[in-house]
Amino acid sequence: MSKAGRWAMLIAPLLWVSAQGNTQIPDGLTYDQARWHPLHFKPASETAADYQCLACHADILERRVRSESPAGVKASEALAWYETLDTYEGEEETFHRRHLVTNFAIQVMDLKCRTCHLGNDPREEAGMSHAGGDPTLIQRKQVDPEICHLCHGQFPYEHMGIPGSWLEYGPAFQNNCLLCHMMFRTNRHQVNYLKPQAIEALAKEKEDVCFGCHGGRPWYRTSYPYPRHPWPGMPEAVPDWAKDRPTVSERRFLIGIVPPEELPAAPPKQGAALRTR
Ligand code: HEC
Ligand code: HEC
Ligand code: HEC
Ligand code: HEC
Ligand code: HEC
Numbered sequence: 001m002s003k004a005g006r007w008a009m010l011i012a013p014l015l016w017v018s019a020q021g022n023t024q025i026p027d028g029l030t031y032d033q034a035r036w037h038p039l040h041f042k043p044a045s046e047t048a049a050d051y052q053c054l055a056c057h058a059d060i061l062e063r064r065v066r067s068e069s070p071a072g073v074k075a076s077e078a079l080a081w082y083e084t085l086d087t088y089e090g091e092e093e094t095f096h097r098r099h100l101v102t103n104f105a106i107q108v109m110d111l112k113c114r115t116c117h118l119g120n121d122p123r124e125e126a127g128m129s130h131a132g133g134d135p136t137l138i139q140r141k142q143v144d145p146e147i148c149h150l151c152h153g154q155f156p157y158e159h160m161g162i163p164g165s166w167l168e169y170g171p172a173f174q175n176n177c178l179l180c181h182m183m184f185r186t187n188r189h190q191v192n193y194l195k196p197q198a199i200e201a202l203a204k205e206k207e208d209v210c211f212g213c214h215g216g217r218p219w220y221r222t223s224y225p226y227p228r229h230p231w232p233g234m235p236e237a238v239p240d241w242a243k244d245r246p247t248v249s250e251r252r253f254l255i256g257i258v259p260p261e262e263l264p265a266a267p268p269k270q271g272a273a274l275r276t277r
Pocket of ligand 4: 160162173179180210226
């Protein structure tokens with residue numbers, strides 16, 4: 001190989017790093033050691049604190065959107081349909097900033113890196129691609145999009161005795177979810193990535209607070225099958241649509257807010273049965 005060729009091989013990974021963004025590699029670690037850092041994998045990914053991720057990925061929260069697209073559309077003039085709710089404020093922001101640092105986000109949510117990033121294998125990115133493959137990994141994604149469904153599903157009017165969409169029927173209820181939700185399903189949002197008191201307080205000030213996460217900016221055609229927590233005054237009969245619903249939130253969303261002995265049992269590992277066969 002020519003001298004230049006050898007140089008190219010040496011610097012290629014460095015160029016790749018800069019092309020990927022501005023991930024910081026701490027002194028003493030090679031790129032590969034950082035790339036394969038245990039924090040990217042279970043079990044460490046399940047308990048990682050944000051500052052640990054941000055030590056290398058600070059740019060995730062620093063990056064800003066372009067002020068103008070290559071075709072010349074100015075960010076300041078862009079307004080998408082999901083940016084028209086009364087909770088939306090400020091200039092265009094990146095996806096990560098909109099969930100982690102903008103005003104509304106920090107008022108009602110407490111998302112962490114690990115809420116969405118549960119670890120992935122950068123080489124396989126597919127769970128069962130070979131006999132030794134890790135069945136707990138997600139398929140070709142860095143995040144399991146199930147998490148998005150929780151806050152970006154449809155408005156489940158058919159479970160509420162409301163005849164149709166909130167946009168159509170909301171005015172009949174003064175656009176106020178609390179008219180009914182002072183009584184129904186009042187035991188809600190007790191999870192480690194939301195701020196339940198703040199949500200209730202803010203919902204009294206702004207119409208779209210509740211609707212925003214329950215149909216106001218849906219990326220899905222269905223609503224999320226939420227757990228159905230018992231509430232004071234709950235009727236005894238369980239409606240048909242709710243027969244298969246869990247009655248507590250997912251275990252990992254309760255860690256840190258209920259004592260360890262009250263956590264529901266860990267679910268069996270996905271694919272575990274396949275693996276032992
Ligand atoms: C020691 C440094 C370091 C730490 C700590 C670290 N990362 Fe990374 N991470 C990297 C590098 C290097 C890459 C490769 C991509 C690049 O060059 O930008 C990467 C890639 C990723 C990717 C892209 C994966 C893919 O398949 O392309 C995600 C998502 C990610 N990291 C999330 C996290 C999260 C979440 C945490 C904390 C739990 C974390 N990282 C902690 C250095 C680190
Ligand atoms: C609301 C969910 C969510 C949260 C919270 C979140 N991420 Fe992400 N992240 C995503 C999604 C979705 C992608 C894109 C995944 C894909 O392309 O498959 C992504 C991509 C990434 C990537 C690789 C792509 C890139 O833009 O460089 C890194 C690195 C990353 N996230 C780090 C972090 C860190 C660090 C945190 C915490 C400060 C964090 N994320 C919090 C959902 C989230
Ligand atoms: C815990 C609730 C929650 C989760 C989980 C969540 N989001 Fe969001 N998302 C929000 C809220 C709240 C807003 C709007 C914030 C506002 O009005 O300022 C939002 C806004 C957005 C926007 C619009 C951003 C903008 O600035 O216009 C996109 C796109 C988005 N989410 C995609 C996703 C994706 C993809 C996922 C899964 C990886 C996800 N969200 C997970 C609550 C969530
Ligand atoms: C006319 C009264 C009424 C109004 C108005 C109303 N709801 Fe409901 N909602 C209900 C009832 C009743 C249920 C189902 C109770 C049960 O589980 O038996 C319900 C259930 C829900 C559920 C859980 C659905 C599921 O599948 O588990 C969500 C989420 C919800 N409402 C959000 C909202 C939001 C957000 C608004 C305002 C945009 C709203 N509701 C307005 C009466 C109402
Ligand atoms: C930032 C997003 C967000 C906002 C704002 C929000 N919700 Fe939710 N809501 C969720 C998520 C996520 C869940 C599921 C939590 C869980 O797993 O227990 C949920 C669950 C519910 C449930 C099911 C309760 C049960 O039985 O566990 C109802 C009802 C509900 N929300 C109504 C409302 C109402 C009413 C408001 C306004 C006062 C509101 N939501 C505001 C995200 C949101």
